[in-house]
Amino acid sequence: MEKPLTQHMRGDGAPLSLKEYERAGGYQALRKALKEMEPKAVTTLVKESNLRGRGGAGFLTGMKWSFVPMNVPKPKYLICNADEMEPGTFKDRILLEQTPHQLIEGMILAAYAIQADQSYVFLRWAYKLAAKVITQAIEEAYAAGYLGKNILGSGFDLDMHLHTGVGRYMCGEETALLNSLEGKRATPRAKPPFPQISGLFGKPTIVNNVETLCCIPHIVNRGTDWFKNLSPGADAGTKIYGVSGKVKKPGAWELPMTVTMRELIEDYAGGMQDGLKFRGALPGGASTDFLVEEHLDVRMDYTGVAAAGSRLGTGTMIILDDHTSVVGFVRNLEHFFAQESCGFCTPCREGLPWIEKVLHTIEIGEGKPEDIKTLEFHTKYLGPGNTFCALAPGAMEPLQSALKYFRKDFEELIRHKISA
Amino acid sequence: MEEIKFSEKSLALVNKIIKRYPEGRQKSALLPILHVAQAEFDGWLSPAVMDLVASVLKIKPIEVYEVASFYSMYNLEPVGKCLIEVCQTGPCWLRGSDDIVEHLQNKLNIKVGETTADGMFTLKTVECLGSCGTAPMLQCGAKFHENLTTEKVDALVEDLRATNARSSYMR
Ligand SMILES: NC(=O)C1=CN([C@@H]2O[C@H](COP(=O)(O)OP(=O)(O)OC[C@H]3O[C@@H](n4cnc5c(N)ncnc54)[C@H](O)[C@@H]3O)[C@@H](O)[C@H]2O)C=CC1
Ligand SMILES: Cc1cc2nc3c(=O)[nH]c(=O)nc-3n(C[C@H](O)[C@H](O)[C@H](O)COP(=O)(O)O)c2cc1C
Ligand code: SF4
Ligand code: FES
Numbered sequence: 001m002e003k004p005l006t007q008h009m010r011g012d013g014a015p016l017s018l019k020e021y022e023r024a025g026g027y028q029a030l031r032k033a034l035k036e037m038e039p040k041a042v043t044t045l046v047k048e049s050n051l052r053g054r055g056g057a058g059f060l061t062g063m064k065w066s067f068v069p070m071n072v073p074k075p076k077y078l079i080c081n082a083d084e085m086e087p088g089t090f091k092d093r094i095l096l097e098q099t100p101h102q103l104i105e106g107m108i109l110a111a112y113a114i115q116a117d118q119s120y121v122f123l124r125w126a127y128k129l130a131a132k133v134i135t136q137a138i139e140e141a142y143a144a145g146y147l148g149k150n151i152l153g154s155g156f157d158l159d160m161h162l163h164t165g166v167g168r169y170m171c172g173e174e175t176a177l178l179n180s181l182e183g184k185r186a187t188p189r190a191k192p193p194f195p196q197i198s199g200l201f202g203k204p205t206i207v208n209n210v211e212t213l214c215c216i217p218h219i220v221n222r223g224t225d226w227f228k229n230l231s232p233g234a235d236a237g238t239k240i241y242g243v244s245g246k247v248k249k250p251g252a253w254e255l256p257m258t259v260t261m262r263e264l265i266e267d268y269a270g271g272m273q274d275g276l277k278f279r280g281a282l283p284g285g286a287s288t289d290f291l292v293e294e295h296l297d298v299r300m301d302y303t304g305v306a307a308a309g310s311r312l313g314t315g316t317m318i319i320l321d322d323h324t325s326v327v328g329f330v331r332n333l334e335h336f337f338a339q340e341s342c343g344f345c346t347p348c349r350e351g352l353p354w355i356e357k358v359l360h361t362i363e364i365g366e367g368k369p370e371d372i373k374t375l376e377f378h379t380k381y382l383g384p385g386n387t388f389c390a391l392a393p394g395a396m397e398p399l400q401s402a403l404k405y406f407r408k409d410f411e412e413l414i415r416h417k418i419s420a
Numbered sequence: 421m422e423e424i425k426f427s428e429k430s431l432a433l434v435n436k437i438i439k440r441y442p443e444g445r446q447k448s449a450l451l452p453i454l455h456v457a458q459a460e461f462d463g464w465l466s467p468a469v470m471d472l473v474a475s476v477l478k479i480k481p482i483e484v485y486e487v488a489s490f491y492s493m494y495n496l497e498p499v500g501k502c503l504i505e506v507c508q509t510g511p512c513w514l515r516g517s518d519d520i521v522e523h524l525q526n527k528l529n530i531k532v533g534e535t536t537a538d539g540m541f542t543l544k545t546v547e548c549l550g551s552c553g554t555a556p557m558l559q560c561g562a563k564f565h566e567n568l569t570t571e572k573v574d575a576l577v578e579d580l581r582a583t584n585a586r587s588s589y590m591r
Binding site: 075084085086087088089090092093118120124125126127128129161162163164165166167168169180181182183184185186201242243244245246250251252282286316318319320321324329332333336339340 | 440441442445447448449450451452455479483486487490491492493494508509510511513514515546547548549550551552553554555559562563564
């Protein structure tokens with residue numbers, strides 16, 4: 001089983017140095033692209049590889065790059081979204097801390113493809129170790145001639161900087177990220193225009209997730225067929241999956257996108273802790289719908305999870321066990337979303353705290369039968385199309401699916417006036 | 421009132437950060453520089469510190485206040501020498517973050533959001549810090565403390581007390 005993204009990691013958590021990365025074949029893809037490929041050819045290759053964005057939405061990466069206007073004056077920007085804050089998600093942190101040069105090489109290749117001359121790693125503030133590692137790696141890359149003017153004698157110029165953002169969920173939404181990077185509040189912008197046309201400072205900009213960018217050197221090196229064959233199903237490449245919650249061995253693993261939920265939980269995460277039973281899972285982070293026992297054999301790829309009624313999201317699942325209060329868990333998550341709402345649009349700003357309050361009332365045994373209707377009303381009212389960005393609809397996914405699969409839990413707390 | 425200034429070391433860092441952004445776009449440096457300021461001036465941003473940042477970046481003070489109040493990582497009130505931030509989001513909650521918070525409240529004899537009388541500790545709850553696979557966890561300064569147990573928390577608090585230094589956010 002090939003694990004291109006993680007196989008060269010040292011195993012002790014320390015970052016792969018420039019020398020170690022080069023010894024493992026690092027920066028060969030960059031040499032190849034600069035020497036043998038036109039920028040457009042890199043975009044075409046990535047498009048044909050079928051790589052989909054690993055930031056959660058799964059948009060085709062090569063397609064996204066192809067929207068960038070090519071014959072326009074500089075500057076153009078390439079931004080790595082390293083704001084990772086989807087609860088349950090810690091995959092990008094591993095890549096940032098342990099293989100910084102893989103990310104940097106991916107970023108240079110992406111920048112070359114869209115002919116960007118400026119790039120930023122937009123890193124969340126709490127990732128202090130990653131900040132140190134990336135800062136050092138960028139310096140090494142400059143010193144080795146992989147960044148700066150006339151990279152490897154090709155005539156291509158690129159600057160790269162680290163931007164340490166702040167810890168807010170909203171900063172990861174790509175247009176809010178752009179506002180934050182301009183030194184403003186992290187509220188989203190209207191799309192269209194998409195950032196590809198008008199992004200940072202109004203210039204053409206691509207924003208890609210850490211894991212997405214880390215795939216690029218391997219696609220350039222080994223080709224589209226190889227990349228597609230990493231996962232024999234509908235999707236291409238490997239995926240870094242994670243499992244958190246009350247399992248024996250929480251963690252993250254790079255695997256083909258044919259792995260099932262059951263395999264992840266039982267074979268990789270060691271199964272449930274003793275005495276606990278599986279009740280459900282949020283397959284792709286907190287902003288995805290619960291899946292339950294009947295879905296355990298669902299394949300963890302974009303189509304498989306969607307067909308089961310949820311989303312692959314970031315591919316990092318949170319497990320709910322039979323000793324945990326469903327209402328308490330959902331209340332905890334809605335608290336998160338309410339805290340992190342940017343307050344820009346009314347349904348989200350007002351609705352989320354309301355939902356949190358109703359859930360709390362039910363949790364402490366003071367709920368009323370009509371509370372369930374109130375919650376259901378909100379899942380529609382804050383659903384897709386009614387708010388400015390995807391935060392509010394994302395917040396409704398665990399709630400609406402909990403009401404679907406675990407309705408009895410809500411009803412019993414209300415009927416018997418007991419607390420969770 | 422005493423005039424406040426960045427130390428030479430911080431000022432050098434501030435100028436280095438400003439250079440990361442295009443000419444005339446120095447406002448982009450605002451968020452990173454607020455972190456430098458917070459680290460330098462006792463872990464929080466007083467109005468005077470925010471005014472200093474505004475003058476360094478040649479922007480209006482209101483532009484700084486507006487941003488500083490939006491992002492929860494900036495402290496607009498004084499904090500203790502060691503800010504203990506316990507993650508309370510889903511994966512950590514499932515693995516007992518409430519017990520960790522409860523334990524700290526009892527141990528430090530303060531509630532979440534408060535500072536101990538000796539000015540040593542401030543306790544805060546925060547949202548997911550990307551350590552969900554090693555939950556429950558807390559952050560103190562630049563350091564993550566993962567797979568927490570009440571024993572580990574005790575050891576950490578003793579250690580911080582013995583060291584008696586301000587936790588550093590700058591690595
Ligand atoms: N990694 C993390 O920490 C987090 C991830 N997420 C994920 O984020 C996702 C939502 O992200 P959004 O950016 O709102 O999704 P989106 O579908 O609007 O956009 C995804 C990407 O495709 C591009 N795109 C989409 N439609 C396009 C079009 N018609 N023309 C050109 N480009 C287009 C966008 O520019 C963007 O880069 C959720 O699915 C969630 O799973 C949410 C929170 C945190
Ligand atoms: C509230 C919210 C938060 C987000 N946070 C992140 C994030 O931390 N990291 C990320 O890569 N994408 C995040 N996204 C998705 C981005 O908007 C965008 O789709 C992604 O960065 C595109 O990269 P990709 O195409 O490589 O996946 C978030 C979206 C929303 C709505
Ligand atoms: S949906 Fe929520 S987070 Fe998104 S813009 Fe509206 S208020 Fe802000
Ligand atoms: S939920 Fe605590 S680190 Fe993610």
